[in-house]
Amino acid sequence: MNKFYTKKGKLLFALPGLLLFSVFVIYPMIPQILISFQSHNGAEALGYVGWNNYTNLFQSNVFGKVHRNTYFIVGCSLLIALPVSLLLALLLERASAGVRTVFKFGALFPSVLSVTVIGKMWAGIYDADWGMLNSILRGIGMEQLTRSWLTNADTVVPCIAAAFLWQYIGLNCILFYAGIKAIPEQYYEAAIIDGAGFWRASICITIPLLQDIIKYVVIISTLGSMGMYAHILVMTAGGPGDASRSVLYQMYYKAFSMSQFGEGCAIAVIFIIECIIVSIIINKCIAKEPIQY
Amino acid sequence: MKKKNICITLMFSLVLGLCACSQESDSDRPERSETEVRKEEVFGEGEKIKLRGVYLNGDEVQNDIMDNYIKKNWTERFPDVEIEWEGTGDLTNLLKTYSATGDLPDIWYSDAASATAIINAGNQLNLADHITEDHFIDHYVNPEALYYSDGGIYAVSSGIDAFYTPAIYYNKKIFEQYELTEPETYDELIQVCQTLIDDGITPISIVGTTGWSVRNFLFFTILMNDDPKAAQALLSNEIDFSDERVVNALKKIEDMLNMGCFPEGVANIDFSTHMALYAEGKTAMIATMSWGYPELETAQDTGVFMWPSSNPQVKTGQVLQIWGSSLNGWAVNSRSENRDLAVQVAEYCTEQEAFRHAAQGSSLNFKTENPAEVTSELEKERMAIYNNAEQYIKTLHLNAMDSAVAAEFATYTNLLLAGDYTAEQFVKDFNPIWKENTWFEK
Known part of the structure; x- marks a missing residue:
């Protein structure tokens, strides 16, 4: 039995995965790296240009702007969407079965919708003329706040971020909720006997034991936000000008x-x-070492 | 040892990957000019030759051509040939990707935005000799329209594009209600717009996303109705965007935007929304390309006029912008194993496309027997104006801009429509890009 735990044995078992990873992940990157040092029009390579493509990017104002936009959305995702999702999951755990069923369906619904549908829906909400947002503002007498949300360079990125976060808050909440359900009830029973309330139990038991889930959600939220593309394409096509490009x-x-x-x-x-x-x-x-109680 | 194993694994996977993605070189490929010979050699008797094709399925017209003409009559014309069709709405990017990966189909619908790169890579066949030898070129009223600037023919089409023009369609009921008449000058158009704005009606619907309307026709139409020579000079790179006449044309768009001639948030209005705004009666006019007339005519009692002239020397309708490029149409892969057959398929697709348009009464460069009469009164009215025009100028971005400049033109025209961005800023930002244009480098 022990002979399988040698270095060779481990490599043998890892080989199929390693092979697939090499062929489908590492290999496609190689031509990409090579093209990044070439002048290439999409149909043919026009010669090597050294680091010119990279220097052009770093000298371009747009490159800085797209990074600001991208990391703004990542920041919103981590600082707003994640705490809200976690809070909702904590509250959900204490809600009645009926509320939980309705909430779970409602929370998952946006995440299974097509990005095109969501993009069009939110573009409608933000429409300057007949959009819901401006209609509400007009209805409550705050007409001075109405504007063309998606053609204003100051508001377009937060507006897209809101649509993106709306789509995934529910999914994150369900992931947190699944993690909470996996925590043994005895910990909470002991905490109640010791006089701990909702907040105390959440901070001292739930959140520490959710570290692995939090780590997973942070990674998928961060990388998902960094890779945001479709929402922008549908809602603004990067406009006005280049203001909302990621x-x-x-x-x-x-x-x-x-x-x-x-x-x-x-x-x-x-x-x-x-x-x-x-x-x-x-x-x-996050979660360098698993917490053992 | 561990490093050695990893290296061997990576080497192995790379070799596998390279083998899988490699393609046959030209020198290895036998000459296969005769399709029948190829068929016998490779497939043997009774087996069908297989081809791949890519077509544009962007709208109902394109789908109608493919489903009810090309596919429907295929078996009768090519009983021994099977073709695998792939439809796409994003022709440009799909073709560029296929070209870069050496995976271009045997035939495809070429568009100007991607064709130059594919031609330069030697992947798009020059059809001039082929269609001259088989006399297909004789079907054209004006064969000159097929030639690209290097003297080659890289695409064949029915030639309907040259009959598409920008136009302003208007809601007759709204015009009657406010006692408005068709404007014949730019100043009259502004007066009409002001009357509508005063009455709380949005005057003109246009597309703002990616600057579509401004990029495709609005800027250039305004310019040619102010000074046709300036438009022609810009098209042939004799002047740039800092020219006063060009700046004035851009300023007119800026002025109209600031005046409220276009819907609020116009920079984010897409094609379907701009059509819907007019169709639902929310705007009194729509400035769009003439291919959209059936939907407009069905939705409202619609009239048409051309963009009014802003120069007393130029009569409205005297100079028209025409759509298209000689690079738009059915193209053949120069590396296709069934090249001659692919040329025949391209010619067949062109014929079928022409039959479809002729059945609708459209004017074409491709001659067809017994074309139908135009039934639409609206289209008859536009074609009457078209036939009376004295000068036809090609679309700017399709005939004078490389991909990079065309993309940036779209970006800056979108910005112009977003407001808080002046014509002068546009010229300052865009003119250096225009000067980097490689379109005219031959």
Whole structure:
């Protein structure tokens, strides 16, 4: 039995996965990295240009802007959506069975909807003329706050972020709820005997024991927010001008709209590095060691 | 040892990947000019030749051509050929991707936005010799329209594009209600708009997303109705966007936007919304391309006029912008194993496309027997104006901009429609990009 636990044995078992990972993940990256050092119009390579694609990106104002937009959405996702999801999950756990059933259906519903449907729906909500948001503001006498939300450079990114977060808050909540249900009841019974209330039990028992789930949700939320593209395409097509583009949208725009695949691939390479760094930071910061009670 | 194992694994997977993604080189490929020979060699008798094709399924017209003409009559024309069709609404990006990965189909519907890159990569066949030899070119009223600037023919089409123009369609009931008449000058158009704005009606519906209307026709139509020579000079790169006449055309759009001629939040209005705004009677006019007339005519009692002239020397309707490019149409993969057959298929698709349009009474460059009469009064009215025009100028972004410049033109025209962005800022930002244009480099 022990002979399987040698280094060779471990490698043998890891080989199928490693092979698939190499063919479908590592290998496609290699031509991408090569193209990032070329002038490429999408149909053919026009020669190597060294680091020019990268220097062009770093000198461009748009590259900074798309990063600001992307990390603004990541920030909203982590600082607003995650705490709200967790709070909802904690409350859900204490709700009646009927409320839970209705909530679970309602919470999951947006996450299974097509992004196109959600994008169009929210674009309708934000419409300057007949949109629900402006209608409500007019209805409660706050007409001075009405505006064309998606064509204003100051409001467009928060508006898209709200649509994106709305879609995934429910899903995150259900993930947290599943984690809460896995915590043994005895811990809570002991806490009640010791006089702990809802907040105390949540802070001292639930949240620490949810570390693995929190880590998972933080990773998928962060990387999901960083990779946001479809909502922008449907809601604003990156506009007004380039005001609402994310890093991925800019990559698409450079490669496919402008036929500058070299710069597009350079953005992709930078983006991959960013994602790896962010994943490492999250892994280092959250749940390094499993908590044992 | 561990490193060695990992290296071997990675090497193995890379070799596998390279083998899977490699393609046959030209030198390895035998000459296969005769389709019948190819068929006998490869498939043997009784087996069908298989081709791949990509078509545009962006709207009902395209779907009608494919389903009720090309597919319907296929077996009769090509009983021994099987074709796998792939429809797409995003032709440009799909074709670029296929070209880059060496996976282009045998035939496809080419569009100007992607064609230049594919032609330069040597993947799009020059059809000039083929269609001259088989006399297909004789079907055209004006064969010159097929030639690209390098003297080659890279796509064949029914030639309907050249009969599409921008136009302003208006709601007759609203015009009657406010005692308005068709404007014949730019100043009269502004007066009509002001009257409508004063009465709480949004005057003109346009598309703002990606600057669609401004990019496709609005800016250029305004320019040519102010000075046709300036439009022609811009199209042939003799002037740039800093030219005073160009700036004035952009300023007119800025002025109309600030005046409230377009719907609120116009920069984010997409094509379907701009059609719906007019169809539901929320705007009195719609500035759009003429291919959309059936929907407008069905929805409202509609009239049509051309963009009014802003120059006393230029009569309204005298100069018209026409759609399309010689690179739009059915194209053939120069590396197709069944090249001659693919050319025949491209010609067949063009014929079928022409039959469909002719059955609707549309004017075409491709000659067909017994074309139907135009039944729509609205289209008759527009075609009467079209036939009386003295000068036809091609669309700017399809005939004078490379992909990068066209994309940035869309971005900045969208910004212009968002407000708080002046014509002068537009020129300052966009003119350096225009000067980097590679379209005219031959």
